[in-house]
Amino acid sequence: MESTRERILDEALIMFAENGYRGANLRDLAARLSLSKSALYKHYDSKEAIWHAVLDKMEAHYARNFGSVDNLPPTPDSCEELVQLSLRMIHFTVSDPHIILTRRLIITEQFHDERVCRMATKYFLEGTAGIYEKVFAGMMAKGLLKPADPAMLAFSFTAPVSSLIHLCAREPERQAEALARAEAFVRYFVSIHAA
Amino acid sequence: MESTRERILDEALIMFAENGYRGANLRDLAARLSLSKSALYKHYDSKEAIWHAVLDKMEAHYARNFGSVDNLPPTPDSCEELVQLSLRMIHFTVSDPHIILTRRLIITEQFHDERVCRMATKYFLEGTAGIYEKVFAGMMAKGLLKPADPAMLAFSFTAPVSSLIHLCAREPERQAEALARAEAFVRYFVSIHAA
DNA sequence: CATTATAGTGACCAAGTGGTCACCTGTCAA
DNA sequence: TTGACAGGTGACCACTTGGTCACTATAATG
Numbered sequence: 084m085e086s087t088r089e090r091i092l093d094e095a096l097i098m099f100a101e102n103g104y105r106g107a108n109l110r111d112l113a114a115r116l117s118l119s120k121s122a123l124y125k126h127y128d129s130k131e132a133i134w135h136a137v138l139d140k141m142e143a144h145y146a147r148n149f150g151s152v153d154n155l156p157p158t159p160d161s162c163e164e165l166v167q168l169s170l171r172m173i174h175f176t177v178s179d180p181h182i183i184l185t186r187r188l189i190i191t192e193q194f195h196d197e198r199v200c201r202m203a204t205k206y207f208l209e210g211t212a213g214i215y216e217k218v219f220a221g222m223m224a225k226g227l228l229k230p231a232d233p234a235m236l237a238f239s240f241t242a243p244v245s246s247l248i249h250l251c252a253r254e255p256e257r258q259a260e261a262l263a264r265a266e267a268f269v270r271y272f273v274s275i276h277a278a
Numbered sequence: 279m280e281s282t283r284e285r286i287l288d289e290a291l292i293m294f295a296e297n298g299y300r301g302a303n304l305r306d307l308a309a310r311l312s313l314s315k316s317a318l319y320k321h322y323d324s325k326e327a328i329w330h331a332v333l334d335k336m337e338a339h340y341a342r343n344f345g346s347v348d349n350l351p352p353t354p355d356s357c358e359e360l361v362q363l364s365l366r367m368i369h370f371t372v373s374d375p376h377i378i379l380t381r382r383l384i385i386t387e388q389f390h391d392e393r394v395c396r397m398a399t400k401y402f403l404e405g406t407a408g409i410y411e412k413v414f415a416g417m418m419a420k421g422l423l424k425p426a427d428p429a430m431l432a433f434s435f436t437a438p439v440s441s442l443i444h445l446c447a448r449e450p451e452r453q454a455e456a457l458a459r460a461e462a463f464v465r466y467f468v469s470i471h472a473a
Numbered sequence: 474c475a476t477t478a479t480a481g482t483g484a485c486c487a488a489g490t491g492g493t494c495a496c497c498t499g500t501c502a503a
Numbered sequence: 504t505t506g507a508c509a510g511g512t513g514a515c516c517a518c519t520t521g522g523t524c525a526c527t528a529t530a531a532t533g
Contacts, residue, residue: 087480103390106300108520121523122481130521191386193448195298200448208441235466238459243437246403253388253395264433271430275470282510303490316493317511325491 088126090116092140095133100184103191104134138198141185145202149210156214158221162273165222169269170262173244177251177258186252207245212237228276236276243268283321285311287335290328295379298386299329333393336380340397344405351409353416357468360417364464365457368439372446372453381447402440407432423471431471438463 085093094115098107109130113120127133148154156172159165176182186206193203216237222228228236247268250261280288289310293302304325308315322328343349351367354360371377381401388398410432417423423431442463445456 101389103298103300103386105298106390109522110520118480119482120521121483124522125480187389191298191389194296194382194386195301203448204445208445232466235463239434239438239463239466242441243434245441246437250399250403253398268430268434271427271434304492305490314512315491316513319492320510 087116087118087122091123091126091133092137096137096141096181096184096188099134099137099192100188104195137188138196138202141188142202144181144185145206145210149214155217158218158225159227160225162222162227162277165218165227166266166269166273168218169244170266173248173262173265177248177262183252186248190249190252207249208242211241211245215241226278229278231276240272282311282313282317286318286321286328287332291332291336291376291379291383294329294332294387295383299390332383333391333397336383337397339376339380340401340405344409350412353413353420354422355420357417357422357472360413360422361461361464361468363413364439365461368443368457368460372443372457378447381443385444385447402444403437406436406440410436421473424473426471435467 091112095107095112098112098115101107107130109120109123112133113123123133127136156168159168176186189199189203189206192199194200212234214237216233219228219236219240220233223230223233244265247261247265251258254261286307290302290307293307293310296302302325304315304318307328308318318328322331351363354363371381384394384398384401387394389395407429411428414423414431414435415428418425418428439460442456442460446453449456
């Protein structure tokens with residue numbers, strides 16, 4: 084069974100994601116865990132300590148899943164394979180509950196916390212672009228894509244995809260539409276850059 | 279001289295943008311206006327009423343500046359002119375104080391208020407893309423750009439630009455870098471799609 | 474068995490919140 | 504002159520917030 088310390092963090096992530104740091108309050112958090120408020124203080128010194136522990140866990144989760152070269156997707160053997168790979172990653176990122184919460188927390192708190200600010204740039208901009216930069220470089224080496232600057236290519240690919248993912252987060256009822264637009268964009272992108 | 283009613287909204291926009299709806303409080307707002315808290319209630323019924331009035335003003339400002347066909351930029355006569363037009367618009371949007379505040383408010387509150395949610399999609403996604411869609415269509419008609427779906431072209435252009443504008447908002451100390459990357463992207467985009 | 478550490482409780486506190494109220498003051502019209 | 508009114512004030516209220524404290528129960532350990 085999960086330790087109380089971890090249960091607190093899981094529930095706190097939900098509350099911080101929904102209401103922001105200021106909007107989350109310890110009474111509700113304790114109630115959702117069927118604990119008294121003062122019990123929280125047996126595990127963490129303050130609301131801020133919980134906040135930092137939540138961020139630590141978020142960063143550890145990211146590093147474990149996307150942070151190392153071991154997690155790089157295999158270089159596709161065709162452009163259609165690239166399309167499928169991209170669509171799988173997009174679908175995963177808008178469906179995984181933990182990622183959904185993480186994204187929402189980062190978006191709403193990026194201006195109020197320096198650490199979250201850095202995470203926003205990493206998660207939404209440079210991290211994802213870095214992954215696709217390597218994918219595209221590999222595909223160029225295989226002669227599947229026209230020669231180009233892989234970094235620029237990755238940026239011009241991931242930024243539109245990212246904006247549609249944000250649309251899903253913001254307006255879940257338009258998710259199907261957003262995913263369709265994502266697929267259309269990916270196919271358009273491939274049609275332009277395929278060798 | 280500006281009426282107190284309007285001064286309240288201007289200052290409230292600043293505080294909502296900095297601290298969010300929940301984080302902004304009426305005592306500070308009144309103090310910054312050299313007013314007593316209860317004076318605010320002579321002009322607005324509640325904090326929520328101030329909030330809605332701020333959103334009204336934001337929407338009116340947007341409609342006045344970007345909402346009608348009269349505000350469409352003239353179709354460029356060359357690709358270099360498109361580059362210059364884009365860079366001017368980017369520079370304006372990361373420099374104008376009112377737009378900076380508006381952007382920040384929309385980003386941080388997009389999940390907490392339905393109206394702000396719609397504004398986010400409009401301002402960051404569909405509004406800007408709509409403008410460039412018409413610009414690109416005009417340039418295609420002039421034979422300056424290769425024939426393509428202007429909507430898809432506009433989306434694949436504005437989304438990366440928008441992500442760099444968000445980077446400026448989040449990390450102002452990296453603004454110069456972000457603007458340089460924006461120029462590089464715009465020139466890359468033009469080099470691909472010029473006829 | 475006694476002791477000690479851990480996890481939990483509920484009452485309480487101080488500070489901050491949005492909002493109300495009685496009151497004041499100048500302006501302007503009847 | 505007088506009365507209505509718009510704009511402004513400070514004291515006050517109820518409620519919420521993060522945090523503390525004395526206390527309890529249980530399990531492990533010398």
